[in-house]
Amino acid sequence: MKTRKERNMKNFKRIIAVALVGILSLSAGCAATQKEAAPENSVPPVTESASPSAAQSTPASDVTVRVALGSEPDNLDPMLSAATDTAAVMMNVYEGLMGFDQKGDFIPAIAQSYTAAPDGLSYTFTLKKGVKFHDGKDCTAKDVKYTYEKLAGLTGEKPLNSTLSQELVKVETPDDYTVVLTLKQRDAGFMSKTILSIEEExxxxxxxxxxxxxxxxxxxxxxxxxxxxxxxxxxxxxxxRKPTIGKVEFVIMTDENAKLMALKSGNLDIAGVSAPNAAALGDDFSIVQGPQNMVQVLALNNAVKPLDNLKVRQAINYAVNKDEIIGAVVDGKGTKVESFLSPSMATYYNDNIAAYKTDIEKAKSLLKEAGYEKGFDLTITVPSNYQTHIDTAQVIKDQLAQVGINVNIQLIEWAQWLDGVYTKRDYQSTIIGHSGKLDPQDFLNRFTSTYDKNYFNFTNPDYDKLVTEAAATTDISQRAALYKQCQQFLVDQAASVFIQDPHIIFAVSKKLDGLQIYPVTFFNMSDIHVKS
Known part of the structure; x- marks a missing residue:
């Protein structure tokens, strides 16, 4: 392998200043759901401008805004949901102890303030008084305790959030508006767990x-x-975040042409579209586009033959031409990645990775060494509701054919993908996207042996040790160095093929304004308002 890497983006001040609002999708499921979120590519475009606050917006109580949603919801209960699209919708319904703004900074939500113990092993939250559930009941410490204990499995039942179950040991409520969360060990990224949706006891x-x-x-x-x-x-x-739009309909629609027609007919107000369709809309819609804080990946099941062979996985990496994929599939509107982080996370992204340069002869040589000189059959399972992944699979099929690997593209419904691939790990390879997170740990721990949704089936004790050490390190520079080692480790082991951070294009009705940028997939309808 040769060292090569061009910095694809400017080094933003903040770790997560580039993920965008969204639900419309190119790929499929991952954000701040209660359960470990499945991958999904559905974040909107980068912009630094802020819209007028809701208080200054034109009242729109009688307006219905229709937004295209890229996949069927897997479960409306955040504790049981694993899909990013679902979370992006339901974060309008639920709130956490803390929220987050467009820069990725935490802001008070149900909690008005918090303090961390000097040893980093406990966090005390003071809750706001007067916060009510939609049925009129007060939200108090008992609801927070109920939520976190259930997620972490502290009630004796199976935990619903594997990461939280490894961190949280105790939840105490000294009074109705105080909650103390105690951890097993210091976790520098624990605050990202405070956005988990609080449910009514x-x-x-x-x-x-x-x-x-x-x-x-x-x-x-x-x-x-x-x-x-x-x-x-x-x-x-x-x-x-006091809302102005009276009603929102998230319309389940995945076909590009259907979305285009719905936009033109006025049956949709906001939708993710392809570059050609954006051009076809002309000046009738505002177009917002840009990169996403996500990683499109050709995931390889490290536990099945012949992908359990390192040389085979390396050969696939050498055979895949990422530049060709970006040019053919997203019309050049994508940022090439070399690791399981997007360059959007500038502080932690390793922009000096010793990566794979497309080399067909090298790939053939490795396959011969591995005993597959004549190649083999490979099935790439792709969720049928994400055209970008389908198109990527077709390009990769042609690329791998050059080294004798015969690819069969298997299209399945999103629900089947979640069950068969993501949960049961019954697949050879798949193409999917993992979207924005508030902390790099939530990306890189997916390859640890203890992560229950490690559908890559990648297992390495040295990698586990690196991730654990990084999670406990509070010094940002030291933590970044460890996460960069993690990224190189995954590349050296050819754990999968990391392709691109594809840009996304949104068409927005000109009667609307306010689409905002967030570091995780979140279509915040409180930002949207009717133009004056």
Missing amino acids: GYADNSTKPIGTGPYKFVEYIQGQKIVLEKNENYSTIAE
Whole structure:
């Protein structure tokens, strides 16, 4: 392998200043869901401009905004959901102890303040008084305790969040508005867990009739059609997020041509579109585009033959031409990546990786050494609702054919992908996207042997040790150095093929304004307002 890497983006001041709002998708499932989120590519474009606050916006109580949603929700209950698209919608309904702004900084949500113990092993949160669930009940410390204990499995039941179950040992409530979370060991990225949705103690119908404290209330979900939310007239948790849009319909729509027609006919107000379709819309819509804080990956199941052979995985890496994929699939609107982090996370991204340069003869040589001189059959399983991944699979099929690998592209529904690939790990290879996170740990721990959704089936004790050490390191420069080692480790072991951070294009009705940038997939409808 030869050292090569061009810096694809400017080194932004903040780790996460480049992920965008969104739900419309190119790929499939991962954000701040309660359960470990599945990969999904659905974040909007980069912009530094801020829109007028909701208080200054034109009132729009009688307006319905329709947004294209790239996949069917897997579960409306955040504790049971694993899909980014679902989380991006439901974060309008639920809130965490803390929220986050466009720069990725944490802001008070249900909690008005917090303090961390000097040893970093406990966090004390003081809750806001007067925060109410949509059924009128007060949100108090008992609800926070209920949520975190259930997620971490502290009640004796199976944990619903494997990362939290390894960190959290105790939840205490000294009074109705104070919560103390105690950790097993210091975790420099623990604050990213404070955005997990707080659920009402004892309420059992969140999968069908979700109730949160957020600015929008759930109205209905019609399978295969839409999720409908309405403005919470009594919302008061975060003053800047008081909503103005009266109703929002997230329309489940994956076909590009169908979205284009719906936009033109006025049946959609916001949708993710391809570059040609954006051009076809002309001046009738505002176009917002840019890179995403996500990684598109050709995931390789390290536990199945012949992908359990390092030389085979390396050969595949040498055979894949990422520049060709970016040019052919996204019309050049993508940033090449060499690791399982996006360059968007500038502080932690390793921009000096000894990576794979496309070399067909080297790939053939490695296959011969591995005993596969004549190649082999490889199935790439792709969720059928993400055209970008389908197109990428087709390009990779042609590339791998040059070294004798015969690719079969298997298209399956999103729900099947979540169950068969992501949960049961019953696949050879797949193409998917992992979208924005608040902390690099939430990307890189996916390859650890203890991560229950390590669908890559990558196992290496030295890698586990590196990730654990990085998580406990509070010094930013030292932590960054360790995470950069983690990235090189995954490349050396050819754990998978890391392709690109594809840019995304949104078409927005000119009657609307306010689309905002966030470091994780979040379509914050409180930002949207009707133009004056």
